Amino acid sequence: MKTCRTCAVTMPADAYRGTRSMCRECENARSREWYAAQTVKPYQREDMKAYYREWYAANAESVKARAGEWTKAHPTERATVCRENMRRDRDRLGDRYVRRMLAQEIGVRSADIPQPLVEAQRELLKIKRYIREHSV
Amino acid sequence: MNTASELREELAQVFAELRAGQIKSSDAAELANLAGKMIASAKVQVEYAALRAVVPVIEFLKDDSEG
Numbered sequence: 634m635k636t637c638r639t640c641a642v643t644m645p646a647d648a649y650r651g652t653r654s655m656c657r658e659c660e661n662a663r664s665r666e667w668y669a670a671q672t673v674k675p676y677q678r679e680d681m682k683a684y685y686r687e688w689y690a691a692n693a694e695s696v697k698a699r700a701g702e703w704t705k706a707h708p709t710e711r712a713t714v715c716r717e718n719m720r721r722d723r724d725r726l727g728d729r730y731v732r733r734m735l736a737q738e739i740g741v742r743s744a745d746i747p748q749p750l751v752e753a754q755r756e757l758l759k760i761k762r763y764i765r766e767h768s769v
Numbered sequence: 770m771n772t773a774s775e776l777r778e779e780l781a782q783v784f785a786e787l788r789a790g791q792i793k794s795s796d797a798a799e800l801a802n803l804a805g806k807m808i809a810s811a812k813v814q815v816e817y818a819a820l821r822a823v824v825p826v827i828e829f830l831k832d833d834s835e836g
């Protein structure tokens with residue numbers, strides 16, 4: 634048994650990572666707090682984007698193979714996941730949704746839409762949605 | 770307001786004021802309409818660049834961080 638130095642609760646050793654003095658729950662809460670405080674999320678940083686690209690380039694085949702296997706094993710879930718992702722993206726006006734909307738209107742590929750245009754369009758959509766949702 | 774980034778900031782400001790009830794919906798709608806026109810003209814420029822198969826060099830769409 635060990636007492637967490639943050640929440641001061643005494644817990645068994647498996648409630649801690651290794652020899653740390655902060656319990657898992659407090660560590661997780663601290664991580665969540667840290668993440669929420671980041672205006673630029675780690676996945677948005679250029680160095681991390683480069684890392685992801687590099688990692689994907691090296692592992693694309695295995696990722697695609699695993700995704701393909703999962704799709705075969707879960708044919709209906711796949712459609713549900715796609716729908717859910719699209720719905721979430723639409724609700725939060727994600728980059729992908731706004732890009733796709735602009736790309737369809739202009740008739741170019743999503744990747745060819747400049748980022749500043751995506752961001753301006755997103756703010757515009759926020760205002761339009763708000764007015765539509767709050768108009769009597 | 771010379772760039773899309775500045776337009777975005779302006780729109781974000783309008784959205785914040787709208788939510789706070791500091792401006793009327795009708796005024797916000799007018800501003801949104803105007804912003805829509807600016808965005809539409811930028812879209813035409815992007816489309817034109819795509820048709821010419823060139824990388825667009827559009828002042829309005831330059832990222833502020835590009836200097």
